Structure formats: structure tokens, C-alpha cells
Amino acid sequence: MPKSKKEELTDLLKELENVGDIDGAAITTRDGLLVASQLPRDVNAETFAAMSATMYGAAETAVSELRKGTVKRVISEAEDCKLVAVDAGPTAALVALVRPEANLGLVLMEIIKVANATKELMK
Amino acid sequence: MKTYATSIPRLDEFLNGGLRPYTITILWAYPGIENAPFAYQALMERLESGDTCIYINQSKMSSAVENEIEHYGWSIKPYKENEKFFFLDAYSDLINARSEERFSVKNSRDPREITRALDNVFDFTGPGHNLVIYDSLSTMIDHCGDNSIDELREWKEIFKEKNATGIFLFTEWPYDKKVLNKLRLISDAIVQLKAIEEKVILREFFIVSKVNWNGKTKKGVSVPFKIAAPGGVKVYIPKILVTGAYNSGKSSFVHSASTRAVSVDRVGTTIALDHGHVDYAGFSVDLFGTPGQERFDPILELLGGESLGVIAMVDSTNPQSLIRVKTMLEKSKSVGLPVVVAANKADFEGAMGPDEIREKMSLSAEIPIIQVTAEDLSKVREGEPAKLKEDEVHKVLDALFNKIV
Numbered sequence: 278m279p280k281s282k283k284e285e286l287t288d289l290l291k292e293l294e295n296v297g298d299i300d301g302a303a304i305t306t307r308d309g310l311l312v313a314s315q316l317p318r319d320v321n322a323e324t325f326a327a328m329s330a331t332m333y334g335a336a337e338t339a340v341s342e343l344r345k346g347t348v349k350r351v352i353s354e355a356e357d358c359k360l361v362a363v364d365a366g367p368t369a370a371l372v373a374l375v376r377p378e379a380n381l382g383l384v385l386m387e388i389i390k391v392a393n394a395t396k397e398l399m400k
Numbered sequence: 401m402k403t404y405a406t407s408i409p410r411l412d413e414f415l416n417g418g419l420r421p422y423t424i425t426i427l428w429a430y431p432g433i434e435n436a437p438f439a440y441q442a443l444m445e446r447l448e449s450g451d452t453c454i455y456i457n458q459s460k461m462s463s464a465v466e467n468e469i470e471h472y473g474w475s476i477k478p479y480k481e482n483e484k485f486f487f488l489d490a491y492s493d494l495i496n497a498r499s500e501e502r503f504s505v506k507n508s509r510d511p512r513e514i515t516r517a518l519d520n521v522f523d524f525t526g527p528g529h530n531l532v533i534y535d536s537l538s539t540m541i542d543h544c545g546d547n548s549i550d551e552l553r554e555w556k557e558i559f560k561e562k563n564a565t566g567i568f569l570f571t572e573w574p575y576d577k578k579v580l581n582k583l584r585l586i587s588d589a590i591v592q593l594k595a596i597e598e599k600v601i602l603r604e605f606f607i608v609s610k611v612n613w614n615g616k617t618k619k620g621v622s623v624p625f626k627i628a629a630p631g632g633v634k635v636y637i638p639k640i641l642v643t644g645a646y647n648s649g650k651s652s653f654v655h656s657a658s659t660r661a662v663s664v665d666r667v668g669t670t671i672a673l674d675h676g677h678v679d680y681a682g683f684s685v686d687l688f689g690t691p692g693q694e695r696f697d698p699i700l701e702l703l704g705g706e707s708l709g710v711i712a713m714v715d716s717t718n719p720q721s722l723i724r725v726k727t728m729l730e731k732s733k734s735v736g737l738p739v740v741v742a743a744n745k746a747d748f749e750g751a752m753g754p755d756e757i758r759e760k761m762s763l764s765a766e767i768p769i770i771q772v773t774a775e776d777l778s779k780v781r782e783g784e785p786a787k788l789k790e791d792e793v794h795k796v797l798d799a800l801f802n803k804i805v
Contacts, residue, residue, distance in 0.1 A: 281432070283602055308705035309673070309688060310638055323686055324662055327675045327703075331664065334702040335672060 283313055285398055289391050290315035296387045298379035300358065303372050304365060304395055305330045312369060329372040333362045350385075363388055366396035401613075404529065404565055407445035408438060409635045409682025410623045410805060414608040415589065416615040421529070422559045423588035424552060424566040426537070433593045433604055434627065435569050437472060439533050441632040442567055444474045446531040447484060453531045454521050458490035458508060459539040462501055473630025488521050490514055494543060511544045511551035518555065522562045529563055536569035537583070546579050552586045588612045594622075623805045626684060634684035637708050637804060642674070643700070643728045644713030645721035646692035649744040649786065650674065652774070653713060654689040656788040657797060663689070663785075672699055680794065683801055690732065697731055704732025709804045710739040711796060716751035716771070722761050738803035739767055742796045744788075746771035768799040
């Protein structure tokens with residue numbers, strides 16, 4: 278049987294975990310519904326997706342008020358992790374949990390790669 | 401006529417109380433959708449009600465079935481020990497293995513042999529009703545040929561004689577049309593399990609497409625579900641929007657209704673989103689509470705999409721909130737969705753009654769308006785959501801669930 282889209286997306290997220298310094302990731306629709314996730318067990322994926330979409334949307338709205346172009350990514354720096362949300366096409370966003378000590382340049386490159394693959398899949 | 405409830409939410413209503421004696425109900429799944437959890441849930445309900453159950457496993461090892469049932473949080477062990485549950489192993493023979501079960505089919509490729517073995521098990525079941533689960537008809541057709549389903553008529557005769565009812569699993573692989581038609585004719589009820597892919601989100605739902613007793617088979621009525629482990633089959637509504645004017649009690653509603661909820665708020669006002677998960681009456685629902693103040697309307701537009709229903713909160717003491725909620729419904733693209741109005745603060749002095757609210761909002765008669773009140777306002781700390789009375793919150797949820805499925 279061919280893989281369902283959801284399985285393909287989950288595979289993409291697993292790939293991301295192999296990069297190192299990434300502890301998990303999720304794909305959410307812009308309106309906050311979970312599409313696929315690969316997150317630590319104790320994380321409630323639905324809530325995480327809803328909140329990440331809100332965070333991304335709020336940033337977009339704030340920037341568009343300034344008329345300074347579009348948002349490329351939103352990075353939240355916390356004590357024990359960095360949260361990186363990037364655009365994954367007009368209907369989705371990709372959010373990754375990155376370790377605080379990570380080399381952000383490398384990690385970002387990989388995240389954007391997966392985000393672009395996600396964009397293709399969701400077309 | 402006796403009825404045998406399955407405890408699967410909504411299904412028993414469609415079946416007008418449950419399964420009927422001596423009948424065969426097919427759980428008719430499309431490829432990729434699991435139908436076994438439906439059977440397990442019905443099986444546990446029947447065992448708990450004192451019935452005996454015979455599980456004919458032809459598509460996997462009996463130990464695999466037992467493990468799966470445990471995965472959903474149930475156990476058949478005590479029933480096995482008390483001779484209330486029997487496996488009839490029709491799988492071991494297919495893979496040339498020795499069966500470890502007390503009852504097994506000698507030649508699983510011959511439907512007559514299955515009949516004989518089933519008859520034999522019935523010699524050991526006590527008086528009372530028996531549930532027979534057949535797992536699965538697809539395996540039988542694959543290994544015993546298209547004509548094997550004629551044997552079902554024989555089994556129905558046995559059911560009548562032994563006081564039994566059947567739930568049969570079936571997955572619709574590309575079979576001959578004649579086979580499918582024959583199955584439709586032979587069965588007494590059919591529950592179809594289907595899926596649609598919407599923007600890569602897979603939504604599964606069931607439809608009762610045939611009941612030959614006085615059940616309901618309203619055309620096009622589908623029930624979205626998901627299978628939780630543990631927990632079993634739940635009616636699943638991934639998104640219900642809770643919206644309304646500033647200070648009408650949206651967060652209070654989300655927190656009071658949910659088993660767990662989180663909010664993004666500052667000094668008591670939601671600025672981004674309340675998100676809550678509700679497990680109630682066999683339903684699994686995620687609530688999205690929007691901010692109320694106009695300056696947050698971009699967030700409202702952002703989060704409104706893809707809801708399956710709306711709870712519109714109004715403040716019964718504030719006529720302005722009635723106008724505002726109508727705008728919010730438009731902005732969140734919720735016009736036309738099933739909606740229930742929750743009239744909060746109904747016990748306050750000067751609160752408007754439901755009729756007045758209906759008139760002021762010019763709502764049509766089919767939109768329910770349900771009054772809600774807080775439990776004890778003196779206990780609510782400034783800036784925190786109030787606890788609304790549980791029975792009233794449930795009334796709102798019931799009304800909305802009834803409109804959605």
C-alpha cells in the first residue's frame with residue numbers, strides 16, 4: 278500500500294530528528310490544527326500545534342502592521358530550548374524544538390529543507 | 401425484542417438501542433481503517449453485561465488479539481478463566497502451526513469446518529446470550545473462496561438455536577461486485593468505516609448504512625471518530641470555536657468544560673488563544689477559545705478556519721455583546737456552521753432572558769440558547785476564569801454535539 282501523506286510527513290520529521298540538536302518537531306495548519314508530529318512523549322501535541330500557529334500568526338500580524346515584508350521565521354529562546362517556527366507553505370508551519378547550545382545556522386538549514394519538502398507534499 | 405448495547409458512542413442510537421438477537425452486523429471498513437477496536441469495545445460491553453463471547457480469529461494469532469485488546473486498556477483474562485470468553489482459532493491452521501487454544505478449526509480453508517467447530521464451541525457455553533465476533537470475513541473470502549459467504553446463512557440458523565448475535569469484521573479490498581452485494585444482502589446491519597483526507601488531515605468517520613430493524617439510517621449522517629488507546633472509540637471533533645465579546649466568559653467556558661486547558665492571557669484577558677481538550681459522553685473534542693477584544697481580531701481570523709461547530713458566548717447583562725458576537729462569527733468564517741449560544745451570567749440582576757436575546761440577535765428558532773452561570777463568584781480570583789456550573793456546560797455541549805452528528 279502506498280504511504281499516506283501523514284506517514285510521509287512524519288517521516289520528514291523523523292529525518293529532522295536525526296540532524297542532532299533537534300528534539301522534536303511538528304507540522305501545524307495555519308489555523309492551529311495538528312497535521313503531524315514527532316515530539317517528546319510528555320508534550321501534548323494538539324495544544325503545542327495550536328499555540329505554535331498562534332505564535333506564528335501573531336508575529337505575522339505584528340510585522341504586517343509595520344509593512345516591513347513577510348515573516349521568515351519565529352524563534353523563541355527559552356532556558357532549556359529554542360523553538361523555531363518556519364513557513365511551510367500558505368497553509369502550514371513547521372515548528373522544531375532545538376537544544377539551546379545548538380549551532381543555529383546548521384539546524385536552520387535542515388529545518389528549512391524539511392519545510393520546503395513539506396510545502397511540496399501539501400500542495 | 402431484546403437489544404444488546406455496544407457502548408460505542410452514537411452507534412447504539414442509530415441501532416435503536418443496540419444489536420438484535422440472531423443478527424449479523426458487519427463492520428465494513430475501507431482499506432487502511434481499523435475496524436477491530438469497534439468489535440473489541442462491543443465485546444467488552446457484552447462481557448461486562450454477563451454475555452458469553454466467542455471470538456473466531458482467522459486473520460491473526462489469538463495472542464495478538466489479546467494484546468491488542470489490552471492495548472486499549474481492557475482485559476479479557478478474567479472472562480477467559482471463567483469460561484465466558486472463548487477463542488475459536490482459525491488462524492493457526494492457515495500458517496501450519498499448532499493451535500494453543502482449546503478450540504481450533506482443523507481445516508480453516510473449508511467453511512464447513514468452521515461451522516462444525518463453531519457448533520462444537522456452543523456445547524460449552526452456558527445459558528444466556530452469546531456474542532460471536534468473526535475476524536475477519538475478508539480473510540475467509542481470501543482463503544475459502546467467494547462462495548464461502550453462503551455459509552453465513554447456516555451460521556444465522558445456529559445463532560437462532562443457540563441465542564447468539566454476530567459482529568463480523570470486513571475490509572473492502574477490490575472484491576467482485578457479486579461478493580459485496582451478497583454480503584449486503586446476508587447481513588442485517590452494516591456500519592461503514594471510511595476516511596477522507598482534507599489538507600492531509602485524515603478524518604475517519606462511520607455511517608450506519610443498513611439496519612433491517614427499526615433503527616435509523618438517515619442518508620449522509622456520518623459520525624467522525626478516533627480511536628484512543630486507552631479508551632477505545634470516541635466521537636472526534638478536532639475543532640470547536642468558542643467565541644464572543646470581551647468579558648463574556650469564553651475562557652471560563654473552555655476551562656470549565658475541559659479535562660485540561662491552557663490559555664495565553666495577560667491580566668485576565670485572553671490575548672491569543674484558549675485551548676482545551678474535552679472528554680465527555682464518548683466525545684473527544686478540542687476547544688479553541690478566541691480573544692474577544694477587537695484589537696485581536698487578526699488572531700480570530702487566523703484561528704477560525706476548519707471549525708466543525710461554534711459556541712457563541714454572550715454576556716446576558718450586556719446588549720453590546722450580542723452585536724459583537726455576530727461580527728465575530730463573520731470574521732472567524734463561522735457563519736453557517738452548527739452554532740449554540742451560551743448566555744452567560746444569566747443569574748445576574750438585569751440579565752436578559754433567552755427570548756430577548758433571540759430577538760435582539762434575530763436568531764432563527766433552531767439555534768439553541770442555553771443559559772449558563774458561575775458556580776460561586778466569591779471564590780473566583782481577579783483575573784482568573786470562573787468555574788461554570790457543570791450541568792449547564794454539559795447542556796451546551798450536548799446541544800452542539802446533537803447538531804454536529
